[in-house]
Amino acid sequence: MAKMTLEDLRKLREGKKAEMTQRDSSDKSARIIIGMGTCGIAAGAKEAFDAFLDELSSHNVTDTKIAQTGCMGLCFSEPTVEVEVPGMPRVIYGNVDDKVARRIVKEHIIGKALVSDHIFDKPAADIIK
Amino acid sequence: MAYKNYILVCAGTACESSKGVALYEALEKELKERGVEAEAQLVKTGCFGFCEQGPIVKILPDETFYVKVGPEHAKEIVSEHIVKGRKVEALLYDKGQAKTADEIEFYQKQQRIVLRNCGVINPEYIDEYIARDGYAALEKVLFEMTPDDVIDELKAAGLRGRGGAGFPTGLKWSFTKNAQSDQKYVVCNADEGDPGAYMDRSTAEGDPHSILEAMTIAGYTVGANQGFIYIRAEYPLAIERLENAIAQAREYGLLGNNILGTDFSFDIELRLGAGAFVCGEETALLASIEGKRGMPIPRPPFPAVKGLWGKPTVINNVETWANVPMIILKGSTWFSSIGTATSKGTKVFALTGKINNSGLIEVPMGTTLREIIYDIGGGIKGGKKFKAAQTGGPSGGVITEEFLDTPIDYESLQSIGSMMGSGGMIVMDEDDCMIDVTKFYLEFTVDESCGKCAPCRIGGRTNYNILDKISKGQGTMEDLEKLKDLAQAMRKASLCGLGQTAPNPVMSTMKYFADEYRAHIIDKKCPAGKCKDLLSYTIIEDKCVGCTACARVCPVSCISGEVKKPHEIDQSKCIKCGQCFGKCKFDAILKG
Numbered sequence: 265m266a267k268m269t270l271e272d273l274r275k276l277r278e279g280k281k282a283e284m285t286q287r288d289s290s291d292k293s294a295r296i297i298i299g300m301g302t303c304g305i306a307a308g309a310k311e312a313f314d315a316f317l318d319e320l321s322s323h324n325v326t327d328t329k330i331a332q333t334g335c336m337g338l339c340f341s342e343p344t345v346e347v348e349v350p351g352m353p354r355v356i357y358g359n360v361d362d363k364v365a366r367r368i369v370k371e372h373i374i375g376k377a378l379v380s381d382h383i384f385d386k387p388a389a390d391i392i393k
Numbered sequence: 394m395a396y397k398n399y400i401l402v403c404a405g406t407a408c409e410s411s412k413g414v415a416l417y418e419a420l421e422k423e424l425k426e427r428g429v430e431a432e433a434q435l436v437k438t439g440c441f442g443f444c445e446q447g448p449i450v451k452i453l454p455d456e457t458f459y460v461k462v463g464p465e466h467a468k469e470i471v472s473e474h475i476v477k478g479r480k481v482e483a484l485l486y487d488k489g490q491a492k493t494a495d496e497i498e499f500y501q502k503q504q505r506i507v508l509r510n511c512g513v514i515n516p517e518y519i520d521e522y523i524a525r526d527g528y529a530a531l532e533k534v535l536f537e538m539t540p541d542d543v544i545d546e547l548k549a550a551g552l553r554g555r556g557g558a559g560f561p562t563g564l565k566w567s568f569t570k571n572a573q574s575d576q577k578y579v580v581c582n583a584d585e586g587d588p589g590a591y592m593d594r595s596t597a598e599g600d601p602h603s604i605l606e607a608m609t610i611a612g613y614t615v616g617a618n619q620g621f622i623y624i625r626a627e628y629p630l631a632i633e634r635l636e637n638a639i640a641q642a643r644e645y646g647l648l649g650n651n652i653l654g655t656d657f658s659f660d661i662e663l664r665l666g667a668g669a670f671v672c673g674e675e676t677a678l679l680a681s682i683e684g685k686r687g688m689p690i691p692r693p694p695f696p697a698v699k700g701l702w703g704k705p706t707v708i709n710n711v712e713t714w715a716n717v718p719m720i721i722l723k724g725s726t727w728f729s730s731i732g733t734a735t736s737k738g739t740k741v742f743a744l745t746g747k748i749n750n751s752g753l754i755e756v757p758m759g760t761t762l763r764e765i766i767y768d769i770g771g772g773i774k775g776g777k778k779f780k781a782a783q784t785g786g787p788s789g790g791v792i793t794e795e796f797l798d799t800p801i802d803y804e805s806l807q808s809i810g811s812m813m814g815s816g817g818m819i820v821m822d823e824d825d826c827m828i829d830v831t832k833f834y835l836e837f838t839v840d841e842s843c844g845k846c847a848p849c850r851i852g853g854r855t856n857y858n859i860l861d862k863i864s865k866g867q868g869t870m871e872d873l874e875k876l877k878d879l880a881q882a883m884r885k886a887s888l889c890g891l892g893q894t895a896p897n898p899v900m901s902t903m904k905y906f907a908d909e910y911r912a913h914i915i916d917k918k919c920p921a922g923k924c925k926d927l928l929s930y931t932i933i934e935d936k937c938v939g940c941t942a943c944a945r946v947c948p949v950s951c952i953s954g955e956v957k958k959p960h961e962i963d964q965s966k967c968i969k970c971g972q973c974f975g976k977c978k979f980d981a982i983l984k985g
Binding site for chain 2 (some may be wrong): 274302332333
């Protein structure tokens with residue numbers, strides 16, 4: 265890179281900052297947890313994960329932490345995703361593919377409304393406690 | 394596509410020496426083999442401070458904290474955590490509880506300003522520093538502040554030199570700024586020499602750009618166009634990272650001519666020292682940069698007015714520099730809200746010795762020793778009793794149990810006969826003999842004395858000889874008086890800080906452990922059992938069952954006796970290695 269001006273430096277900082285917030289988990293209120301056991305991966309959890317990341321960054325959502333976890337035990341409705349938004353009930357979604365993931369970001373994370381047709385409504389006993 | 398996970402691998406010297414490099418390579422290979430290199434970014438980062446448990450691997454964004462990770466664990470981490478999202482239980486710090494890094498007790502009472510980027514960014518990549526508000530302070534200074542504003546801000550913040558003496562940084566800069574000269578210099582003292590101290594090394598390794606940015610700010614403030622970082626050649630990794638950082642900053646135009654399009658030009662070069670302790674003294678350091686033998690000269694004039702090649706020179710230590718960008722960015726009010734009345738901000742300590750969690754810690758000034766040792770350090774190794782902590786290295790003194798609750802700052806440490814120093818903190822337990830420890834420090838200063846002035850050269854050696862005599866049981870009570878007189882002379886007449894402070898360990902231990910000195914001199918005993926000449930091992934006849942375990946382990950075969958009959962130690966041959974003592978299952982060997 266050539267020598268920078270003040271504007272260049274500021275631009276670079278903003279760009280890199282967005283990239284780095286992905287790593288940082290502090291100041292993040294909402295959480296998306298994707299089940300990535302063998303069953304989840306086979307059912308397309310990776311594609312869903314990519315869709316989440318892509319959708320979050322294209323909408324400039326920075327307060328949401330996205331993490332992966334192991335198998336949640338609901339292998340028949342994989343990929344399963346748990347979404348936790350402050351002020352809203354914890355929700356588990358089943359059969360989350362690429363499209364559903366994008367809807368979750370738009371409707372649940374940003375719009376604060378549940379994606380009703382994909383809520384997994386009979387969670388296993390250990391998950392609902 | 395953004396990464397799903399970030400694997401932060403510690404690449405500080407401490408972790409590198411416990412196979413950190415091999416671990417990094419193994420992780421890299423494994424990510425490739427499993428075809429997930431596009432999903433997880435491997436980041437080589439600076440010291441996490443938790444060196445006791447190294448190498449450390451932190452996985453983000455879920456904040457998993459893995460400890461004592463070896464190359465052999467790479468496969469499991471990748472296949473379990475990265476591919477399947479399952480934590481590797483066996484490598485977690487607190488197995489089962491899966492605490493995130495922030496929840497671990499070691500980090501609870503810490504506040505990281507100097508080490509803000511250590512263990513967070515990749516120190517070899519300038520963009521990550523910039524993303525964490527790097528060079529934003531320089532930006533602010535160049536475009537919004539006058540040199541006087543910068544000095545006022547530092548004065549208001551109350552930043553004091555972290556190299557040991559605690560001189561107000563803003564005042565120092567103002568001397569150089571106000572000095573008239575065609576040429577001025579900025580120097581970073583990275584010649585960390587205290588035994589057991591490594592905070593400057595870790596800062597340079599983990600966040601080199603913070604030093605460069607601060608020095609550039611100083612250049613603008615005092616009107617200098619050239620900076621030097623004086624660092625010991627014994628820190629190869631820090632040198633490599635600093636060189637890399639300088640090259641990157643030059644490429645971006647953050648060093649060199651017309652920085653960020655302004656008229657201000659500034660550049661930095663490294664100067665390598667050969668690792669002499671005296672070169673940490675500022676005038677000796679400057680002499681060494683000039684290519685002369687590293688020996689101090691009398692002050693005044695101070696380097697701020699007449700320094701490198703006779704020109705006004707700002708010289709600060711690494712930790713002081715690392716504080717500067719944060720003060721500019723967050724403001725003096727924020728900075729001065731941390732710490733005590735006279736000492737603001739935080740202090741980094743290298744916690745070592747008989748402590749459970751040895752490592753690099755940063756705490757607000759005013760934290761008590763008890764908090765550092767018991768809350769952060771996790772207490773004394775093996776559940777033994779705390780005896781003392783040595784701060785300030787060979788120039789400092791001991792802090793004893795009665796001062797455990799004293800808030801630590803420059804003044805409080807001085808008032809109890811120790812000093813802040815650069816931040817080495819060595820914890821000692823009941824098995825440490827204070828005479829032995831003091832002898833170690835004196836030996837160090839005798840070794841490192843440059844020999845230019847007589848009080849340090851001769852006084853130090855005489856001091857050492859007296860202590861050596863005491864440790865062999867040949868001391869007299871008059872010797873204690875002699876030690877005091879010598880200390881007085883050395884403090885007053887030595888040319889530089891090395892000689893002036895060399896008697897501190899003796900004076901401090903004589904004050905707080907007078908009974909231990911008496912035991913060595915009058916009773917000819919070493920209560921801790923460290924001084925070999927005052928130690929003997931004997932077998933208690935009644936307790937010995939004649940199992941021969943001691944005789945078999947003795948390396949000089951000085952234990953004799955028939956099987957199932959009491960044994961005996963030949964004192965003339967015994968080398969006091971203590972192996973028989975450790976081996977006996979019947980408490981039949983007496984140490985004393």
